[in-house]
Amino acid sequence: MPKRTDIKSILVIGAGPIVIGQACEFDYSGVQACKALKDEGYRVILINSNPATIMTDPGLVDATYIEPITPDMVARIIEKERPDAILPTMGGQTALNTAMSLHRDGRLEKLKVELIGANAEAIDKAEDRLLFRDAMTKIGLECPKSEVVHNREEAARALANIGLPAIIRPSFTLGGTGGGIAYNRDEYFDIVQGGVDASPVGEVLVEESVLGWKEYEMEVVRDRRDNCIIICSIENIDPMGVHTGDSVTVAPALTLTDKEYQIMRDASIACLREIGVDTGGSNVQFAIDPVSGRMVVIEMNPRVSRSSALASKATGFPIAKVAARLAVGYTLDELLNDITGTTPASFEPTIDYVVTKMPRFAFEKFPGAEALLTTSMKSVGEAMSIGRTFQESLQKALRSMETGLTGLNEMEIKGAPDKAAIVGALARPTPDRILVIAQAFRHGLTVEEVAQASKYEPWFLRQIRELVEVEAVVRANGLPKDAKGLLDLKKKGFSDDRLAELSGQKAAEVADLRRSLGVRPVFKRIDTCAAEFESHTPYLYSCYEGDGLHPAECEAQPTDRRKVIILGGGPNRIGQGIEFDYCCVHAVYALREAGYETIMVNCNPETVSTDYDTADRLYFEPLTAEDVIELVEVERRNGELLGLIVQFGGQTPLKLAKPLEAVGIPILGTSPDAIDLAEDRDRFQKLIHELKLRQPDNGTATSQEQAVAVAERIGYPVVIRPSYVLGGRAMQIVYDRAGLERYTRDAVKVSGDTPVLIDSYLRDAIEVDVDALADKDQNVFVAGIMEHIEEAGIHSGDSACSLPPHSLPSKILTQIERQTEAMAKALKVVGLMNVQYAVKDGEVYVLEVNPRASRTVPFVAKATGQPIAKYAARLMVGESLKSLAIKKVRGKHVAVKEAVFPFARFPGVDIILGPEMRSTGEVMGLDTNFGRAFAKSQLGAGSKVPLEGLVFVSVKDPDKAAMVKPVKRLIDLGFTVVATGGTADFLRKHGIAAERVNKVLEGRPHIVDLMKDGKIQLVFNTVDGATALTDSFTLRRTALMHKIAYYTTVAGAKASVEGIAALHAGPLDVAPLQSYFKTAF
């Protein structure tokens, strides 16, 4: 069937900010969908509040709305743009929920806009637990026993029927937020209550436990002729009970016979048909009892998902692109398989390798949260790896994580070698359980014992045990001296680093030995068809092959072109996420446009950078020196390699700069030495002195004693952090010597190899972020100056900011520009540079300089209409600012960036902001003035901006005076005020009618009671010191869980009042990005 001609324009809803459970896989899907729809000639309109996405690049679609993804905003866009259809299946749960909300309140019908991809009925059936279960029963598929529960009474009834342990799943929440597993009655009622609260419809499903069963997932694509194909089967190594996003998974499924596989295939297709997903991609999850083979359906998603992104990368089949085309009427046989270029999309990919996905966690950032995995997703990113066998694939995945692993590294099991302790550890679903398993084998446990405790499928356990056994041989005998012996080790996926650890040699020695024996990897293509057809798409992975006698077959076929290799950022983590992938993708785009061959290296399956048609060539490889050097050498066999770009992917590729340079691989742009200079405290300090700039007093310490001495010299409070980290890992503000000692004892081991940096903490200073460009002739262009909303001391990634600055005088801005230029010149920056300043009492202090792409690059690009990452890439290959004809654009708008936090997923964690970054994503609010832009940023970040109601104020003493003005303004706007004792007294003294309310410890009813009763609409709460923090912890958690707007800094509170005032002045309007700038970028 040809495409539909009755629709002309389509609105695509994006997924908004990166949060746990909804990350850049939706940018990847969305970009594919938007491109596909544009190619088909439709007018495409997009809404997404996330500026760090490629999909919001203004050149991609016809009208790009960087606006909060709320039903009201979407309705406004529909009114303005009058699209014929909405595609709600590309933006995760956010898009689906928003579209459903507009459907339910009748606005879609009123505005005559149709849902394509999945209709409302199908979405309801798939998402509503009860409807889903009924649908499955109807087609003869079993679901775990379950009951829908809305209150305690129903919960008790369900418990009697289902028994314990029971799984609690809230309806309509992302990645299972608010759900859990209950093992006893108390826990059961607690989790049910939490889940009912978390669910937007106040509903949970209580489900029979299938804990420990094997978990599988099928990715299905269906067209409107009812052609159904399975793209990929995925098997979870972690058994049921661990969210699939938190599980180590493999593709394809490895432990099913064909008969069982076909039953699952038939069931998945039947599921899509019954639910009524007419076109597009869906996934269906199953659990299988390992003893009887009994199969139950767990759930399905009627949209593209994290696993469909994984399946696309794992097989080379672009699910989102195909799904978008199917949504406008094509059938699968009318679409071509891009990879082969000759066969149609209506087939099932078959693969001849094993894919492993491994999640990455950030528990260390959330003290108070237990590092245990449940049915609610906790991971912040993932790496994917490809090997010819499971072992090769698994070991590549481990080193792709960039958590310091070189393979199945040894770890300490508390209480080992006591067997009971080991068994206890195996039974706990911790993030590092695969290492625990390897360690258990080292302690001599049998496969049966490990399987019994962990419920892992013995097949995987035997594979791990074999690796541990091989390690023991290497440890005992050293490395084999012959090519075949070493080749066999490499075929099992051992890295040179790991072999070095095992044999007591240096990694370089292992590499030398390996090379001298001619043991080198070859590259195979991901071709969707296991080599049945020729592939013209250079989508490559490394493996070790052959017999050691003859060169193995390599399919890399490097071209004779001039080429640039761009190293990506690896798995997402807090502090290094989509923003860096955006920069890498822009480097690719810019250099492709300039005629270079672009070669991307990355191991993150969620990203746009690892789409096989982003760069000319794609290596899906771990970002380690060994893996990168090997592929660089292959690329150098033909054509001319200009060099590598390591400055765009965050800390990951940056760390490789030195080892790569050491083996003579050219690094483009700013030299690794200059990067090092900026990171090296002493060298940098010298530079600052030479340039006559100011820094907060600081020092470096390589021992605890030294740390104390430095702090005493500077004077408390100080900011302390380890050297060479991104995202403020382990960064803290320390107020006294006791705090400092606690830090060096508990948080960070200080040594000569791992020094700590200590800075004087500038209280109440305004922090400023600057992104600048410089060329080889040391011309500098200051691209964007951002004023942080929150004061210095809050990590820049967690702080909201405004571009242009909303309060800094122009004199200061000029000074900042001048200082930025001076540093760029001194560091001989070629490409991007980011500087952080603190402004206090009219003085500008340099906090840090990073001569590389920063987290704010996409925000600056979108706010100023300048593709600065693209410019930077061109500068790095030798062009000049002049030749690029960059001009300063001064818009009349204000852009505000706001951070988004995963606190709700980590019970027991305080939401107070600090110098350690904890946000997972960001949104942009764009409007004509600061207040409105700020309000949009808050709405986009998921906060409710109240227009009236009761505001609760409780602030520390130094903040009290500053609160008077904003609170007065709120009263003018119609708010009433309650406050805790001290704050209430203070406000009353200043003429504000504040009613006193009890603190939690002062007896009931207290503030939390009011909040839980829905009486409070806005919370201003600042605290100082550990005791106060504990006191008010509950109230902040309550605000979070009850979705009450809250601000934990004075600056934030002030900005929110401006936002509220702006909303009072008139309803928010929407405008496409294209309307802000004359030229496309």
Next chain:
Amino acid sequence: MTSPKTAGATDAAPRWATAALVLADGAVFWGKGVGAARHAVGEVCFNTSMTGYQEIITDPSYAGQIITFTFPHIGNVGTNLEDIESLNPAARGVVLRGDITEPANWRAAKPLNDWLKSHNLPGVCGVDTRAITRRIRDGGAPSGVVVHAPDGKFDIPKLRKIAQDWPGLDGMDLAIEVTTKQLYSWDETKWALGKGYGKLTKPKYHVVAVDYGAKRNILRCLANAGCKVTVVPATATGEDILRHKPDGVFLSNGPGDPAATVGYTVPAIQAVLDKKVPLFGICLGHQILALTLGGKTRKMERGHRGANQPVKDLTTGRVEITSQNHGFCVVPESLPKNVEVTHVSLFDGTNEGIRCTDKSAFSVQYHPEASPGPTDSHYLFDRFVEMIDKSKGK
């Protein structure tokens, strides 16, 4: 790209090798031995299925062939007594990438390695099966010898000679080798989880199936559709078939060159068509029907072997994902006017199905019985029964 030719051009066995794949063109791929310690000659083909190796190895259509599995992990779910398509595997040997592991499935009864031994099948593992597959893709399926020598002693020139002297499948009648020697009846139905195979209790029709190397799941699918089946040897004459007064006749899949069978198959099938008995054919049966109707078949440069093959039903416009295993195909241009092409391969446009416009007869090149592979096309067995209904005026 390194030339695959050089990939194994030495005759001296490395110390560690206990098996090899020796190709007629000179290439040698060294690896570790699995299965029986012997050698076997055949056409080296590849199969891209990720599941169902036991069904594949026991598919009689693989007679005369050495199967290269593109998926690296083969043997991971072991073997059992249920997942077989014939009692004695007709394939000559296997070529694998990974080692055979211990089985990991609740139904597993025996590790694959032991099972291969018990069926006297040799194999080699640890070789780059992707490189071999690419070689077959680009140069056609070569003759080769798979050898398993636990003592590490190989007479490569001799094995190569064996490969070179092997006549190949073109013009070879293998159906005659794998067909049943005697007539038997069949009433086992399809497998179900937790129940195993069932039994047909109230047959609606009686079908005679001509066995050119039939997969058991075809017979099961017929039984599931309500047909009691009498299986007759490939050489059964028209009279032998019609003597059973069948309500329908089924022509099975099988190995080898269809053209080599015309001496005995065509007259028999012609007799069935003359009597207007409804007829359904699969794979070799499809080719034999086409030959009987006056069409031609040819050897394909590269066959279809996998469980992901898209076929378009031209009558409905729908796409089925099918299981396939064939190295010969029907030439559509050679078909007479009263034969309609009903299915085509979306991979290469080759013929996948035909229907007589003036008789109750149809056939498909692919394997609707699956096993292994998707069950999308199971409905064809019902269509056959509907055809019988119609012939009886129901």
